[in-house]
Amino acid sequence: MGLPISQTLAPDGELVAAHDFSPEELRGFHRDLVLARRIDSEAYALQRHGELGLWAPMLGQEAAQIGSGRALAPNDFVFPSYREHAVAWCRGLDPALLLSLFRGTSLGGWDPAQYGYALPAIIIGAQTLHAVGYGIGLTLEGKEDAVVAYFGDGATSQGDTNEAFAWAASYNAPVVFFCQNNHYAISVPQERQTRVPIAQRAAGFGFPGVRVDGNDVLAVHQVTTEALAKARAGGGPTLIEAITYRMGAHTTSDDPSRYRDAHEADEWAERDPLLRLRLLLERTDPGFAEFDAEVQAEAEALGVHLRDVCRNLPDPDFAELFEHVYADMPPELVAQREEVRSWS
């Protein structure tokens, strides 16, 4: 219906639209994609070995996240859901920090202001409103920065998300709504959430929506860069629908074989976001093999780092947690903390 799907790099590695990325930038995307996939596969393995309570795999969504994440400027701010591991990577978070949430040693783990990366929202869609409020704040301060809200196709049914759209339009907030349409909300296919392309909804709220091949890192980077530039220039919000596919389970607790056909995943494997850039670079970048070997070695080292850090993440001191409920501990809470301390 109506809206075209932007694509620059086709699944077979052919360029189908113009771009102005330098050879170094293309290599950078390749490195990010490989390392992001390694973070994900390593965390998945750690969960399977009992080191993490849970993991939400992003396998298949790397290009949507790297393409958009690398379009951000240092002063921009991200409000993620719980699957944006590669965006976190782009913001400079040590992936080990993400593991603390899934190991259950922390509910946060980093200072959002340090990275321009908020604590992930598990309640679906809640973060979209936070992004709008942050954007209104930027406008009030006269800043020319932008904010990105990441969410999925399921979140587009939530009231919060639709309220965020309405508010962002009303305040002309500098927000990019980045929807990774990975086709499933756990078991529920996107058709249950929407009868029209998700991006098409934006028009009804009064701002543009665009669709992009979410497995094409170049096209994602291009559309996100445009949307961010527009937001910074006072042009208001944009909804980007990045069409991708959750190749793995919703989480390590999920069993997709109960609700989807294996053939579907096979078809999407042919559209693998890493494969097409590799094909392009193998064809056009004379030193690629050597560069790729370095990246693979770097991925190995990252894997070792993640395993080491994960196994050594300290459990929090339960008694200390009482100190973070309020700015100042009320007397009743002091008493409860003392009760806990009296055990040992």
Next chain:
Amino acid sequence: MELSIGKALNAGLRAAMDDDPKVVLMGEDIGRLGGVFRVTDGLQKDFGDQRVMDTPLAESAIVGTAVGMAYRGFRPVVEIQFDGFVYPAYDQIVNQVARLRFRSGGTVQVPMVIRIPYGGGIGAVEHHSESPEAQFVGTPGLTVVTPSNAHDAFWMMRQAIASDDPVIFLEPKQRYWDTSEVRDEAGLGLHESRVARQGDDVTVVGYGPVIKTCLAAADEADASLEVIDLRSLSPLDLGPVMESVKRTGRVVVVHEASRTLGLGAELATRITQECFYSLEAPVQRVTGYDMPYPPCRVEHDHLPSVERILDAVDVTGEF
């Protein structure tokens, strides 16, 4: 028949759907997947996708549209996937579901069951281990129940669906896989409490997931503990509690929810009012602490344990 709590709930839902074509199920992932805890497993296959609906992802809409279905004469049984996800629906529950009978002078009823897997202990991420019962108990117009075993899971589900009042049906998710006997007769009404274990020295009152912990404490205690399973949190049936306290003079209330204004506060007040001259010690509480549910690696420091219950039992003996 020996069943797990999860399978007993499934059997209760199935029996209710067999009995009444107006019973419909709505929720996220309840159909094809059978629910993330498989409580609705197989029901969509047998009753079709019009009676077992995989809804869009929106909790407020699940409850709000179920209100509309109730207006049309249906008996919706909705699933909120995890306890922490009920809050987006909280407005519909408190401002609409709970009040329609009152506003309409009884002409509109909302015979809705809102199923919520609740409580901690499963090593989950944030918002998956909450105990929100006090919020609902404090909302006039709602009823709130929670089974602790498979027999009650089956029969209370049947009674809840048959109830003409809205029922918040809290399912102790940590205990879904625990098996026990489901007998042929309900034995108790939906809003009756029961003595789970008889004893003489100290009365231990709990509900839902902590009943197992309370019974384990009774096994280990030097004193003889009487364990009472409330089953219904709103309305409360405190007859067996009062009868017990008048004999023991000592009470410990146990729940996972945080302490301040939890069920323990209400119980302590009513026990004090009714059993004042029998009490040998102040009512003790073993609860979650007054903090957001902690990271799961330390959740067992937060949850009531056998050790903490036994400590509280000892305290009641110091007076």
